[in-house]
Amino acid sequence: MNILELNGVSMIYGQVKALYEVSLTVEKGEWLAIMGPSGSGKTTMMNIIGCMDKPSSGSVVLDGQDLSRLNPSDLTAIRRDKIGLIFQQFHLISYLTALENVMVAQYYHSMIDEDEALGALDRVGLADRAKHLPRQLSGGEQQRVCIARALINYPSLILADEPTGNLDETNERVVIGILKRLHAEGSTIIVVTHDPEVAEEAEKTVFLEHGRIANIVKNAPCHDLASSGN
Amino acid sequence: MAVALFAIAIGATVLLGMAAISYDIPRQMGREFRSYGANMALVPVGSPLISKEATDRARALIPPDQLVGMTPYRYEMVRINMQGYTAAGTLFDEARRTSPYWSVDGEWPDEPGEILIGYDIAEFTKLAHGAVVTITGRASNGGRFRRDMTVAGIVRTGSVEDEFIFMHLAEMEDLTGIAGGTVVEASVAANEEELNSLVARIASEIPDVAPHLVKRLTQSETTVLSKLQSLVFLVSLVVLGLSMICVATTMMTVVMERRKEIGLKKAIGADNRDIASEFLGEGLLLGCVGGLLGVFCGYFFAQAVSVNVFGRGISLDWRLFPMVILVSAAVTIAACLLPARRATAVEPAHVLRGE
Numbered sequence: 001m002n003i004l005e006l007n008g009v010s011m012i013y014g015q016v017k018a019l020y021e022v023s024l025t026v027e028k029g030e031w032l033a034i035m036g037p038s039g040s041g042k043t044t045m046m047n048i049i050g051c052m053d054k055p056s057s058g059s060v061v062l063d064g065q066d067l068s069r070l071n072p073s074d075l076t077a078i079r080r081d082k083i084g085l086i087f088q089q090f091h092l093i094s095y096l097t098a099l100e101n102v103m104v105a106q107y108y109h110s111m112i113d114e115d116e117a118l119g120a121l122d123r124v125g126l127a128d129r130a131k132h133l134p135r136q137l138s139g140g141e142q143q144r145v146c147i148a149r150a151l152i153n154y155p156s157l158i159l160a161d162e163p164t165g166n167l168d169e170t171n172e173r174v175v176i177g178i179l180k181r182l183h184a185e186g187s188t189i190i191v192v193t194h195d196p197e198v199a200e201e202a203e204k205t206v207f208l209e210h211g212r213i214a215n216i217v218k219n220a221p222c223h224d225l226a227s228s229g230n
Numbered sequence: 231m232a233v234a235l236f237a238i239a240i241g242a243t244v245l246l247g248m249a250a251i252s253y254d255i256p257r258q259m260g261r262e263f264r265s266y267g268a269n270m271a272l273v274p275v276g277s278p279l280i281s282k283e284a285t286d287r288a289r290a291l292i293p294p295d296q297l298v299g300m301t302p303y304r305y306e307m308v309r310i311n312m313q314g315y316t317a318a319g320t321l322f323d324e325a326r327r328t329s330p331y332w333s334v335d336g337e338w339p340d341e342p343g344e345i346l347i348g349y350d351i352a353e354f355t356k357l358a359h360g361a362v363v364t365i366t367g368r369a370s371n372g373g374r375f376r377r378d379m380t381v382a383g384i385v386r387t388g389s390v391e392d393e394f395i396f397m398h399l400a401e402m403e404d405l406t407g408i409a410g411g412t413v414v415e416a417s418v419a420a421n422e423e424e425l426n427s428l429v430a431r432i433a434s435e436i437p438d439v440a441p442h443l444v445k446r447l448t449q450s451e452t453t454v455l456s457k458l459q460s461l462v463f464l465v466s467l468v469v470l471g472l473s474m475i476c477v478a479t480t481m482m483t484v485v486m487e488r489r490k491e492i493g494l495k496k497a498i499g500a501d502n503r504d505i506a507s508e509f510l511g512e513g514l515l516l517g518c519v520g521g522l523l524g525v526f527c528g529y530f531f532a533q534a535v536s537v538n539v540f541g542r543g544i545s546l547d548w549r550l551f552p553m554v555i556l557v558s559a560a561v562t563i564a565a566c567l568l569p570a571r572r573a574t575a576v577e578p579a580h581v582l583r584g585e
């Protein structure tokens with residue numbers, strides 16, 4: 001079953017065709033990577049999928065709902081209930097602790113639940129840093145708080161725009177590990193990346209160029225090969 | 231934020247101060263104006279003095295519930311130690327009511343033979359209350375009178391009374407051998423219209439007195455008060471307007487500073503109502519805290535103004551406090567409306583792109 005369908009989606013800023021006639025389907029539980037040079041429209045596409053922008057033309061169907069028919073407050077509701085966002089810049093609220101940053105998402109979604117928020121931090125290995133402010137955490141730790149926040153409302157689609165773009169190799173590994181586990185648990189993930197190592201982990205990689213899909217590559221399931229070789 | 235808090239606190243301070251002053255001072259001044267007294271004076275017609283009988287007839291024409299006090303004054307020249315003074319015979323009980331602003335050091339005369347002397351006389355003669363003075367003068371039959379009297383108190387008004395000696399009217403009549411008052415003063419709690427009709431009635435029914443309104447007092451009473459109140463109202467309005475502008479601009483800057491945070495919140499699912507209510511809630515808190523602060527400062531402000539300008543403390547109505555806090559909160563929330571709109575207009579996609 002398809003969780004996401006893009007049909008001829010274009011996003012035009014004045015003269016700039018940030019996205020042009022893009023069609024794509026994503027199945028439930030799939031892990032998709034999006035690659036492409038700077039300015040090729042990756043973030044634009046993520047914003048449209050994440051209900052933060054409306055395309056100039058074309059239709060987007062998310063979980064059976066046509067987004068173009070929805071008004072802004074419905075789109076907000078979809079962001080809240082179905083999408084988990086992971087940012088390159090983390091975007092944590094600077095005066096709130098790690099735990100509170102996670103609870104903010106709970107607050108807008110339904111009700112705050114400290115134990116559940118602690119559990120989410122525990123899943124990204126940060127339970128012991130719950131009371132720390134973002135500036136007391138390393139970049140990798142901040143990214144893990146951001147992931148915990150994205151996961152707290154059990155989104156049906158996780159969108160990560162360059163999640164490892166600001167991280168060193170060690171932290172990149174940790175974040176990839178978390179995404180792998182989420183995928184194994186059945187989450188649908190779309191990750192934008194410049195890093196082939198990150199893209200390799202996905203099942204499929206979509207290459208964007210000048211706002212168009214240039215190529216779609218199915219990745220070899222290397223870890224499955226490794227396990228069967230044993 | 232601190233600036234906004236400060237602005238709203240100042241607004242509330244002025245508001246409370248002004249409200250308290252416009253509420254309290256007029257009441258006090260109203261009392262005082264009326265106590266200038268004597269907003270009606272009767273002078274004799276066809277004879278030098280007003281008889282007791284004419285005074286009583288006039289008194290009967292004034293509705294008892296409106297009559298604050300009514301007393302004749304009888305002025306005669308007397309001497310103490312060869313020095314000439316004006317003595318006034320009066321009914322002290324009534325004079326106390328028509329002239330409540332007289333401040334008396336010592337006692338008001340009660341027993342026969344007791345007098346009040348004016349402050350200037352007391353200064354000049356070095357007489358204190360309790361002193362016995364010998365008063366001499368010329369009686370109506372041409373003979374001289376002489377009587378020892380006790381100074382019960384020293385009266386101070388800052389006006390002509392400071393140069394007078396006051397004695398019981400009955401004693402004055404006894405000493406001079408002739409009855410009646412030079413003038414009768416009345417203090418009537420009535421509006422101008424009622425006073426006018428009262429004057430007309432007295433003039434027509436009692437031919438041997440001519441009633442006059444002491445106009446200066448009743449008119450100034452109303453005009454000064456209404457002018458004062460509209461001035462106070464205007465000043466409060468202007469100050470509140472300024473606080474509002476200050477809060478609005480501060481909150482506008484706050485929204486600009488928090489664009490990222492607002493964008494993030496919207497991206498993770500905050501709807502416009504959440505964002506707006508967060509800002510308005512902050513505004514409400516700001517307004518209440520500022521209002522509370524303002525009430526506190528305003529209390530001292532009002533006291534200080536009242537003492538310095540009007541020379542008396544203020545008695546504050548406690549109901550003003552919650553009202554001022556309420557107004558502050560309302561003003562702050564009103565000032566936050568536009569910034570809140572701005573906040574809801576933040577586009578998460580733009581902000582999170584890092585623009």
Ligand SMILES: Nc1ncnc2c1ncn2[C@@H]1O[C@H](COP(=O)(O)OP(=O)(O)OP(=O)(O)O)[C@@H](O)[C@H]1O
Pocket residue numbers: 013016017018036037038039040041042043044045
């Ligand atoms: N709000 C906007 N107004 C005008 N042009 C825009 C706007 N947003 C994006 N663009 C343009 O659209 C094109 C695609 O931008 P986008 O951010 O999607 O690129 P990207 O693939 O994410 O690049 P990067 O790898 O640098 O993040 C760019 O040319 C960009 O300048």
Ligand SMILES: [Mg+2]
Pocket residue numbers: 042043044161
């Ligand atoms: Mg980008």
